[in-house]
Amino acid sequence: MSKKSGDDIWKGSVEKINSELFTLTYGSLVSQLCRDFQNNYQEVNIQLDKMGYNIGLRLIEEFLAKTGIRRCSSFKETADIISKLGFKLFLNFQPTVENWSNDNKICSLIIPEPNPLTEFVDLPPTAKDLWYSQILCGVLRGALQMVQLDCDVYFVKDVLKGDDKTEMKLKLNKILKDEVPV
Template identity: 35%
Template structure:
């Protein structure tokens, strides 16, 4: 592939990402008008993210056959930060704030593509809007698709550019593990 072709591909991906971010902002604005309560919008963003994540899990596994099967939260966090988040959001992520016997951790996104072109009013954040809950919902949906039940929430945005997604491992979903894959 020539360098010109690579540059055009990168430019079109950047334009698509910017279009998605603007569209996402407009969608959240409309949801705020429809639901009126910012907490209800956060719940809807989580549901949307969950549905996206459920579908992205299959796509991720198909494209990343070399990723080993995760058996603990440390491996889950590592795969999310090294593979999944850079692949789907195009940003770097780090794991921090381990607690509760390695059952709870935070993922810090160095930059959040959803908030690059948007400034969320502080009164909406204090009223319960979690603008980045779509990402947390997608993580929750993707992990549930691979048989890990987790609780994920976006920590309310502050003035810094980092976004924190707090994840708490709940259980392995044994009922939905295909026959022959028991551990």
């Protein structure tokens, strides 16, 4: 799979920040977006996704440099590496990959509890349209695009909304061709 495991990289010389500081800072960001968009939660979701997408475009370079990983041969292998290395490296948890479609183009990432982004969060009943951790969808979408995978990434369940688990769907739309500049 890779030269190092997610645990090895995490224990190594990776710069770390306090998880509570990260959680509270992210919470402040979401709160500010809710105020800026006057609790239009669909617009807040769009903004979080855009932010995440831009983070993902840049984060993939750091991920590839720190892991020394080779190019994946399939979407299934990519999802496995995202789960075992990507989340571990940057957020210190490992979602499980489940519910593969017959054609191996759709899967679920089940985020373990407690989700570090939602550790101190209670959503008000009026925020039923808010996907609080939507930034993760954007990060994955941006990172996957940089490795030539056009994917849809979206939440289908969230413990904050009363669901039994937090579940994201990854759907491979197409493999992008390597573009050679003119």
